[in-house]
Every structure is written in C-alpha cells, then in structure tokens.
Amino acid sequence: MNIPAATRTQAEDLLTFIDASPSPWHAVQTCEQRLLASGFCRLDEVDRWQLTPGGRYFVIRGGSSIIAFIIGHQPAAETGLRLIGAHTDSPGLRIKPKPAEDAAGMIRLGVEVYGGPILATFADRDLSLAGRVNVRTAEGFTTHLVRFDEALLRLPNLAIHMNRDVNESGLKFNKQTELPLILGVADGNKADDRFRQPIADALGVSPQDLLTWELNAYDTQKGAFWGVDREFVADSQLDNLASCHAALSALLATKNPAASCICAFFDHEEVGSESAGGASGSFAGDVISRIAGCAGLDAEDQRRMLARSFFISADMAHAWNPNFPGAYEPCHRATVNAGPVIKTNANQRYSTNADTAARFMAICAKAGVPCQQYAHRTDLGCGSTIGPILAAQLGIPSVDVGAPMWSMHSIRESAGVLDHGYMIAAMTTALAD
Incomplete structure (x- = not known):
C-alpha cells in the first residue's frame, strides 16, 4: 500500500x-x-x-x-x-475521591467506570495516573495537571487455573470488587499516605495539601504503527x-x-x-x-x-x-x-x-x-x-x-x-x- x-x-x-x-x-x-x-x-x-x-x-x-x-x-x-x-x-477508569484501601498488605485504588470501556482490555496493562489535582494554598487552592510516565498501577488477571471457563465465557470483572487497581505494598504505611505521597512529590507539595483530584488510569504504552506496510495505527x-x-x-x-x-x-x-x-x-x-x-x-x-x-x-x-x-x-x-x-x-x-x-x-x-x-x-x-x-x-x-x-x-x-x-x-x- x-x-x-x-x-x-x-x-x-x-x-x-x-x-x-x-x-x-x-x-x-x-x-x-x-x-x-x-x-x-x-x-x-x-x-x-x-x-x-x-x-x-x-x-x-x-x-x-x-x-x-x-x-x-x-x-x-x-x-x-x-x-x-x-x-x-x-471511556476508562476514574480514581475515586477516597480510593486507597489496604487489602491484606496490598494497596488497592478504588475506581469508577467512566463511560462504556471494554473492561477486559484494561487487565495486565502497564497503567498509570493522569489528570488534575487541586492543592491547598493560603488563598484557597491552585489546580495542577499531573501525569506519571512510569507504570504505577495494574489490574492483574486471575490465573486460568482459577478461572477455567474464561476462554468460553469471556473475561468479566465485578465493577466493585474486582476492578480496584493495585498500587503497591503497604510496607507499614497507611493506604492513603501511599497514594498521596507520589502525587505530592511530583508537585513539590505536602501530601496533606492535596485537596481534590480528577484522575484516570491510562495506558503508558505509546502509539505505534502496525501492518505489513505500517498502514495502521494503534493507540x-x-x-x-x-x-x-x-x-x-x-x-x-x-x-x-x-x-x-x-x-x-x-x-x-x-x-x-x-x-x-x-x-x-x-x-x-x-x-x-x-x-x-x-x-x-x-x-x-x-x-x-x-x-x-x-x-x-x-x-x-x-x-x-x-x-x-x-x-x-x-x-x-x-x-x-x-x-x-x-x-x-x-x-x-x-x-x-x-x-x-x-x-x-x-x-x-x-x-x-x-x-x-x-x-x-x-x-x-x-x-x-x-x-x-x-x-x-x-x-x-x-x-x-x-x-x-x-x-x-x-x-x-x-x-x-x-x-x-x-x-x-x-x-x-x-x-x-
């Protein structure tokens, strides 16, 4: 072509x-x-x-x-x-206002489904955070855009050994219990602190000065050409x-x-x-x-x-x-x-x-x-x-x-x-x- x-x-x-x-x-x-x-x-x-x-x-x-x-x-x-x-x-996954949860020592972030994404495609991807954050100031607050280029989050699939019908019945997630994204190990820290700290560090502010946010999980893989003549794009x-x-x-x-x-x-x-x-x-x-x-x-x-x-x-x-x-x-x-x-x-x-x-x-x-x-x-x-x-x-x-x-x-x-x-x-x- x-x-x-x-x-x-x-x-x-x-x-x-x-x-x-x-x-x-x-x-x-x-x-x-x-x-x-x-x-x-x-x-x-x-x-x-x-x-x-x-x-x-x-x-x-x-x-x-x-x-x-x-x-x-x-x-x-x-x-x-x-x-x-x-x-x-x-369409995608949006982070909740108070998202961080300690689940047996693993920090999970609660999400809401935004629009009508194909949820199965979010599994096992290198996800990260992007959006806007409001930071407390003496006058009220200021708004900052934030994005993390490195992968921070993941939605791990359940192994086929525990989900034998996945290839016949399709990959499905319970939106409340099975979609929270894994952020990291608690490591003795409160879940909310583990969530706030990287955002605060990126903005150079105190974690407690993060007031509100609108953040979505995004795929860190960059766009690419594909096809025998590189006639298609994927992103x-x-x-x-x-x-x-x-x-x-x-x-x-x-x-x-x-x-x-x-x-x-x-x-x-x-x-x-x-x-x-x-x-x-x-x-x-x-x-x-x-x-x-x-x-x-x-x-x-x-x-x-x-x-x-x-x-x-x-x-x-x-x-x-x-x-x-x-x-x-x-x-x-x-x-x-x-x-x-x-x-x-x-x-x-x-x-x-x-x-x-x-x-x-x-x-x-x-x-x-x-x-x-x-x-x-x-x-x-x-x-x-x-x-x-x-x-x-x-x-x-x-x-x-x-x-x-x-x-x-x-x-x-x-x-x-x-x-x-x-x-x-x-x-x-x-x-x-």
Missing part, C-alpha cells in the same frame, strides 16, 4: 498528540499549546471580548473543553459559520482524540477564511454530555452568541447566520471487522483506509440527513478523498454523538462523520493511516467551503 510521506507525517503527529494527552485536561493543554504556537489568542469568559476579522482565538471551560475559532473576513449573516465538533474524553483514545487532532490540524491550516470557522471539543460525551463543559451545556451557544455580538449582529441577523451555517460532528466510526462479519449491516461495511464515514440513523442517534450527507460527499469530492456510508445493524443498539445535541440546540444543519476504526472503547484501539489524512483534507476543505 502506497502511503504518501505527508500522510505518514500526519499520522505520526496524531500519535504524538495522543501520547501527550492521557486525560481530557491534558488534551486541552495540548490543543492550547498548538494554538498559541500558531498565533491564536486565549480569551477568558469573564472578560469582555473584542474580536476582529481575521482574528484567531480560543477559550477553555472547566479545563477539559475548548473552543477555537477564526473570525471570517465576510459578514457572518451572509456566510454563516463552519463548525466542527468532537470530544476530549474517552489509546483514538476515540475521539483522532477527530480532535484532525479538526485542529484543519483549523491551523485555514488562512483568511470568508466564513468564521469554529472547532469545539467537549468533555463528558462518553457519559451523556450533561455538564457545563459538555455539548448539552451552553458553551457552544455562548461562544457563538459572543461572536455574533462582537460582529454587531441583531437577533434577526444571528438567525440568518445560523441558517447559513454547517456543522460537522466528528466522532470515530465502526470499521468492518472480518473476524465478526455478522455484527454489521449488509451493504454498510465501512473499511479501514477507504475514507471518512458518513453515519446515518433514522432514529436520530446521528444528526445526518440526506441533504447534509450529500453536502459532505461534495466536500470529500472537492478534497479529492473517498467517503463511505454506515448504518448500524437494526437489531443492535446504536451509540450516539454530540451531533444531534448541538444540531437541536443551535438549529444548524449537521452531519455525523468519522474515521473507521477497530476495537472502539478498548484501551488499545486501531485505525488507518490513510483515513486520518483523508479526514484532515475533508475538514480543511469544509472550513474553506
């Missing part, structure tokens, strides 16, 4: 992006660093905004959601907006950091657009989006209203602006797995390295309709990339995205698309090198369309 050098470079950058982003807070930090390096200006929601045509800006809410945008040089009421949305969170969090990376790459490549271009990456999609920083919150609407206000648009022109807008909801798609052909709808087998996938569901689990699908097909044709169509098997429950949520909130025509991938919600997912390049090209064309 021939993979252009530029496409290979894009895939390498994707793996770098993901490996720098082991939590939603780190993902936003990675986006922020790239935006600042490209001349974007950070805004704060508490300040009054002054936006100018051609201006490049971003704003962060809650540390784990970010919206970046470029103000177009043509009147917004006449051009509308070009909007791409994705999400920063991935954690491809769902949905691959979509964030593609959209951000497209935005950074956009120069002097006629229409204002917005990339919105939200937290909490995997748990329903119901939060201040989630797609169901006011974040996108607030930013769009402020863009319109700075442009001097009255209520009528704001409605005209939205009516002329187009929204791409970007979330990864299910690729056809040749080992499980019965799991797929006939005639809707999206294959890896065959182009972006347009996702359709009659019950509005995806926001796509015939018009928006046709528009995205035209975008792909203009970009010179192939595209595919996907519908879920009728007798299987279909997942959803931020697409229907924002389409309903904003009244903007919307399409749901994604790069095809295997092992969605595994701790180690796979996708195609060509598909990522195709998605960047399609999004770049969409922002300029």
Whole structure:
C-alpha cells in the first residue's frame, strides 16, 4: 500500500498528540499549546471580548473543553459559520475521591467506570495516573495537571487455573470488587499516605495539601504503527482524540477564511454530555452568541447566520471487522483506509440527513478523498454523538462523520493511516467551503 510521506507525517503527529494527552485536561493543554504556537489568542469568559476579522482565538471551560475559532473576513449573516465538533474524553477508569484501601498488605485504588470501556482490555496493562489535582494554598487552592510516565498501577488477571471457563465465557470483572487497581505494598504505611505521597512529590507539595483530584488510569504504552506496510495505527483514545487532532490540524491550516470557522471539543460525551463543559451545556451557544455580538449582529441577523451555517460532528466510526462479519449491516461495511464515514440513523442517534450527507460527499469530492456510508445493524443498539445535541440546540444543519476504526472503547484501539489524512483534507476543505 502506497502511503504518501505527508500522510505518514500526519499520522505520526496524531500519535504524538495522543501520547501527550492521557486525560481530557491534558488534551486541552495540548490543543492550547498548538494554538498559541500558531498565533491564536486565549480569551477568558469573564472578560469582555473584542474580536476582529481575521482574528484567531480560543477559550477553555472547566479545563477539559475548548473552543477555537477564526473570525471570517465576510459578514457572518451572509456566510454563516463552519463548525466542527468532537470530544476530549474517552471511556476508562476514574480514581475515586477516597480510593486507597489496604487489602491484606496490598494497596488497592478504588475506581469508577467512566463511560462504556471494554473492561477486559484494561487487565495486565502497564497503567498509570493522569489528570488534575487541586492543592491547598493560603488563598484557597491552585489546580495542577499531573501525569506519571512510569507504570504505577495494574489490574492483574486471575490465573486460568482459577478461572477455567474464561476462554468460553469471556473475561468479566465485578465493577466493585474486582476492578480496584493495585498500587503497591503497604510496607507499614497507611493506604492513603501511599497514594498521596507520589502525587505530592511530583508537585513539590505536602501530601496533606492535596485537596481534590480528577484522575484516570491510562495506558503508558505509546502509539505505534502496525501492518505489513505500517498502514495502521494503534493507540489509546483514538476515540475521539483522532477527530480532535484532525479538526485542529484543519483549523491551523485555514488562512483568511470568508466564513468564521469554529472547532469545539467537549468533555463528558462518553457519559451523556450533561455538564457545563459538555455539548448539552451552553458553551457552544455562548461562544457563538459572543461572536455574533462582537460582529454587531441583531437577533434577526444571528438567525440568518445560523441558517447559513454547517456543522460537522466528528466522532470515530465502526470499521468492518472480518473476524465478526455478522455484527454489521449488509451493504454498510465501512473499511479501514477507504475514507471518512458518513453515519446515518433514522432514529436520530446521528444528526445526518440526506441533504447534509450529500453536502459532505461534495466536500470529500472537492478534497479529492473517498467517503463511505454506515448504518448500524437494526437489531443492535446504536451509540450516539454530540451531533444531534448541538444540531437541536443551535438549529444548524449537521452531519455525523468519522474515521473507521477497530476495537472502539478498548484501551488499545486501531485505525488507518490513510483515513486520518483523508479526514484532515475533508475538514480543511469544509472550513474553506
């Protein structure tokens, strides 16, 4: 398989992006660093905004959601907006507020299941901690990002000698009693002290000054290429950091657009989006209203602006797995390295309709990339995205698309090198369309 050098470079950058982003807070930090390096200006929601045509800006809410945008040089009421949305969170295991337990001299950390991960894939992996920690100060507290590069945690499997049916019945964990992660030996110390000490040492503070935290267990194995022609990538969090990376790459490549271009990456999609920083919150609407206000648009022109807008909801798609052909709808087998996938569901689990699908097909044709169509098997429950949520909130025509991938919600997912390049090209064309 021939993979252009530029496409290979894009895939390498994707793996770098993901490996720098082991939590939603780190993902936003990675986006922020790239935006600042490209001349974007950070805004704060508490300040009054002054936006100018051609201006490049971003704003962060809650540390784990970010919206970046470029103000177009043509009147917004006449051009509308070009909007791409994705999400920063991935399914996994989150550390509880008081997690440490001494179990016969072994320190275990209690976890909550976040979203819908394939729990069996977390077993026997080199896991560590990443997220944010609030530290007591004289004025109140300060927030710090923390990550440990070395493996701190493990979810050891039960030997087959004690679980003889595992290969026939599948690997299953009781979420309360069998998922706690092993941190180390108590060694005469209190369990809570053993948990706090490495975090405090990393931050250079007292263990007792650690007030609260939002930490997840992440896989320390870095992303890699695989396949006879290295045509595939494997990493954690491809769902949905691959979509964030593609959209951000497209935005950074956009120069002097006629229409204002917005990339919105939200937290909490995997748990329903119901939060201040989630797609169901006011974040996108607030930013769009402020863009319109700075442009001097009255209520009528704001409605005209939205009516002329187009929204791409970007979330990864299910690729056809040749080992499980019965799991797929006939005639809707999206294959890896065959182009972006347009996702359709009659019950509005995806926001796509015939018009928006046709528009995205035209975008792909203009970009010179192939595209595919996907519908879920009728007798299987279909997942959803931020697409229907924002389409309903904003009244903007919307399409749901994604790069095809295997092992969605595994701790180690796979996708195609060509598909990522195709998605960047399609999004770049969409922002300029």
